[in-house]
Amino acid sequence: MRAAVIGTGLIAHNHAQALRQQGHELFWVVSRRMIAAKQFAGAYGCERYAEALTDEILKDVDAVHICTPPGEHFAYAKMALDAGKAVFCEKPLTFSAEEAESLCRLAEEKGVVAAVNFNNRFYPACEVLRQELYEEGPIRLVHGHYRQEFQSMPAPWSWRYTDPYRASTEIGSHFVDLMRYLTGLEVESLSAVFATFRPDRRVENGMMVPDGEGEAVTVTNEDAVALTMKLTGGAVASVFLSEVSPGRGNDISIEVICDDTVLEWQSEDPYAIFRGRKGEGVARVSNPFAGGFSTTFFDAVCAFYGSIENGGMDGRLASFRDGLAAVKICEAMKRSAEQNGAFVLL
Numbered sequence: 372m373r374a375a376v377i378g379t380g381l382i383a384h385n386h387a388q389a390l391r392q393q394g395h396e397l398f399w400v401v402s403r404r405m406i407a408a409k410q411f412a413g414a415y416g417c418e419r420y421a422e423a424l425t426d427e428i429l430k431d432v433d434a435v436h437i438c439t440p441p442g443e444h445f446a447y448a449k450m451a452l453d454a455g456k457a458v459f460c461e462k463p464l465t466f467s468a469e470e471a472e473s474l475c476r477l478a479e480e481k482g483v484v485a486a487v488n489f490n491n492r493f494y495p496a497c498e499v500l501r502q503e504l505y506e507e508g509p510i511r512l513v514h515g516h517y518r519q520e521f522q523s524m525p526a527p528w529s530w531r532y533t534d535p536y537r538a539s540t541e542i543g544s545h546f547v548d549l550m551r552y553l554t555g556l557e558v559e560s561l562s563a564v565f566a567t568f569r570p571d572r573r574v575e576n577g578m579m580v581p582d583g584e585g586e587a588v589t590v591t592n593e594d595a596v597a598l599t600m601k602l603t604g605g606a607v608a609s610v611f612l613s614e615v616s617p618g619r620g621n622d623i624s625i626e627v628i629c630d631d632t633v634l635e636w637q638s639e640d641p642y643a644i645f646r647g648r649k650g651e652g653v654a655r656v657s658n659p660f661a662g663g664f665s666t667t668f669f670d671a672v673c674a675f676y677g678s679i680e681n682g683g684m685d686g687r688l689a690s691f692r693d694g695l696a697a698v699k700i701c702e703a704m705k706r707s708a709e710q711n712g713a714f715v716l717l
Contacts, residue, residue: 372676373398375428377447378438379411382461386436387415389672399428429454434484434679437461440530441540445470448485452477457484459675462548463540464694468702471695478691484678486671487694489548491623492687493670495661496644500627500634501553503644507629510554513600513608515625517542522594522614524581528574537592538612539563539704544697546610546623548689551696554627556602558696563704564712565593568615596704601714 372395376386379402390397400420402408408420421428424447429435435451437444437460445465451458452474464487465471478485491497504510519542522531531537551557567590575585594615600608616622623638626645633647642661647653674685684690699717707715 372396372433372679373431374434374436375399375401375424375432376411376436376438377401377424378440379404379407380438383411383436383438384414385668386438386459386672387411389669390436391415392669393673393676395676398432401428424450426454429456433457434459434676440534441466442530442534445474448474449477452481452483452485455481455483457675457679459486459488459672460691460694461488462694463487463536463544463698463701464691465698466535466540466701468695468699471691471698475691475695484675484684485691486675486678486684486688487548487691487697488668488671489545489552489689489693489697490667490671491545491549491638492552492689493667493674494636494638494641495658496636496642497549497553498687499658500636500644503632503634504554504627504629507632507634509604510556510602510606510627510629512628513550513554513556513602513606513625514610514628515546515550516611516613516622517546518611518613518616518619518622520615520617520619523617524569524572525578528577528579528588532579532588532590532592534592536701536705538594538596538614539565539701542614543596543598543610543612543704544701546612546625547700548693548697549623549625550608550610551693552689553625554602554606556604556606558600558608558700558703558717559603560714560716561598561600561700561703561707562712562714563599563707564597565704565708566595566597567591568594593708596708598704 397417400408400412405422412420434457437447573583573585596612598610626635635645643657678685
């Protein structure tokens with residue numbers, strides 16, 4: 372199949388590589404900067420590049436991969452869906468639930484595959500954990516964290532620091548989607564506390580530092596979130612999100628507690644599930660050859676194109692409706708944080 376990739380940042384390279392590995396064709400590259408589009412296209416042997424998405428480009432392709440900053444997702448997704456094209460969009464789907472809802476309706480009206488890249492669903496161990504949870508009794512508690520170090524200073528100054536959200540949408544959306552996927556539970560209400568450390572910073576040679584002689588900037592979106600959620604069925608969840616945890620590359624942990632069993636998965640030990648029962652302690656069960664050494668990103672792209680070919684959505688993919696659910700949760704986090712952590716309904 373022929374695809375257009377919009378955006379030329381780090382994640383766009385992952386999309387292009389997955390397309391190449393699976394035998395699909397990167398047919399168009401679109402970037403707001405023509406030089407970036409040309410360089411990106413050349414790296415993957417693509418002869419077509421442009422600085423704007425057009426109807427003519429959309430006529431040439433079967434699918435569109437949206438890899439731009441989140442504030443641009445809505446316009447590109449709407450244009451692609453209006454043209455009847457399948458869409459694979461990076462998270463978050465949008466910053467606005469109203470925009471996300473309109474994209475859901477449009478995708479359903481057009482009858483096309485529209486997915487959000489919540490790739491953590493594709494870890495083989497997560498699928499095993501999900502199946503085991505369906506066989507266990509009622510879920511009582513969920514707790515976990517998502518910790519990264521990438522925004523610890525010094526860090527590259529970018530669009531991320533001017534968006535309305537940061538930790539909640541960049542990593543929080545991944546956690547809440549994985550929680551929903553594994554447990555089948557929905558968020559009914561939540562309380563969130565946002566923390567922004569050192570709002571006043573300096574930018575020197577493109578790098579953000581706590582202080583110095585560079586350009587003064589003020590960061591207002593959140594470095595970290597402390598989150599409590601009430602879930603359907605009476606379950607309660609507690610989550611800590613941080614983009615400023617030194618030494619933590621991509622550390623996700625989710626533990627689900629039922630009446631008789633505890634099940635946990637950790638991204639830094641991705642082939643293992645931890646199972647616990649009263650009086651028996653916790654056992655680590657590993658399948659080191661799970662999935663034949665595939666990657667979650669590759670598997671997500673494979674599922675996306677398989678869905679196009681088969682005319683039905685792969686159940687592991689996060690639909691635009693799942694993307695909408697994550698947007699609503701992130702919006703609720705912000706509302707709660709603005710009310711000093713008061714519980715708010717979704």
